[in-house]
Amino acid sequence: MTDAEADPLLAALEGWLGKPLGAPGLAPDEVNRSMIQHWVDALDDRNPVYLDEEFAATSRFGGIVAPPAMLQTWTMPRPRIEGIAERGGAPGEIGADNPISVLSNAGYTGTLATNSELEFERYLRPGDRLRSATQLESISNRKQTARGLGYFVTWLTTYTDGEGEVVGRQRFRILKFQPAPAGAEA
Amino acid sequence: MSGEAARTERPSKIAVGDELPPLELPLTSTVIVAGAIASRDFMPAHHDRDFAQAQGAPDIFMNILTTNGYVSRFVTDWAGSGAMLRNISIRLGAPAVPGQILRFTGQVTDSRREGDEQIVEVAIRAANDFGDHATGTVVVCLPRDGATA
Known part of the structure; x- marks a missing residue:
């Protein structure tokens, strides 16, 4: 069986x-600098390839890149905050x-x-x-x-x-x- | 504002068995909430203590995106800005909660040449008073030059 x-x-x-x-x-x-900066500050991750344009240009990446774990x-998805706890944290309605x-x-x-x-x-x-x-x-x-x-x-x-x-x-x-x-x- | 200078240099020589400088992260609600919102994770268990406790958790706890973010930071703080991560593979354990120190440790478990790159595997562990929060492996590639073992 x-x-x-x-x-x-x-x-x-x-x-x-x-x-x-x-x-x-x-x-x-789109991937954007503002959200990268928010993450960099929240996690205090000071790798210069994420925000330092001048440094990043000389790096293997040739310009700034997003932290990979992002x-x-x-x-x-954009969350609908109202009622989010009642939905168990789901950002919107979820099907069964x-x-x-x-x-x-x-x-x-x-x-x-x-x-x-x-x-x-x-x-x-x-x-x-x-x-x-x-x-x-x-x-x-x-x-x-x-x-x-x-x-x-x-x-x-x-x-x-x-x-x-x-x-x-x-x-x-x-x-x-x-x-x-x-x-x-x- | 962090006073630390960003690390742009990588270790001069990498060998199997090398230990990474540990990262000790005193966790507060602010640290956990900041990570959750920066990663756009609005699950109440990561910012609402009442909700978390009603679910059986001791307190709010770090979301997985943030855990991965700190693992990434821990490895590149050591490997330098020339590093590029290929893989972060973790097994999840105890929740990371406020009021405890989350301590990251790591050790090089493999290092091999692949073209112009050195591919380095690091075994990582993030632990707190409860035990292991996350354990796993990070694969990172570094440019080869004369200093690479």
Whole structure:
């Protein structure tokens, strides 16, 4: 018997493998110096290639570039602040037709981020306008974990520039789990 | 305003086993909120203590984009402005919360030539009083010159 036969929920979730998760995103703004400066100040990251035009011109990049870890920042949707706590932090309304919601509705309501992997093909320059597309990459068999019974769900977001060239990727894994009953030790 | 001079030089010689200068980050709510908003992450768990505690967290906690940002800063503070990161791969653990020091340590685990570049792998760890907040690997490329081992 295959895993999918033994676990109808897993079989249903596997239908999403390789398919887009949500609509592709278009960055609200081009990569720009103001947002880079905001990040540089918030993280006190003084690498001169991010803001010092003169220095950056002499660097391998030939001009200022965005801190690489900002990759996901550029395509973050503009948030609707009102009601954001009630939506669990979602910037806008989210549909129920996705594997995460299916797992939540099946009782696997807990969410724990476990892994992040960022790959950079090139650093971004002011003027780049990114698109992102996310697909479900893998779902584990149901596992007993320290948090409870659950599934590891991995998705891959690919970021492209205005010419459609891939500039970076992010692989992200979460555990969706059944929280232990109230009062029980985790 | 930071008084530190930006590091533009890279280490004169890099060898497997080298340790990076540790980065000790005293976390405050301000540090965590500043990172969350600069990365455009408005999840309430990263700025609203009541919300975070209602979710079972001890306090607001650092968002993953900010963790990746500090990992990047930690490595390029050492590697210098000629460095280009290729990959940041982390496993997430304990939450990074205000009132604790988040301490970044790292060690070179591989260094190999690839054309005109030296590809260096660094094992990194960010830990606080709870244990490991993030552990993983950063791959960074540096231009080769006579000083590169």
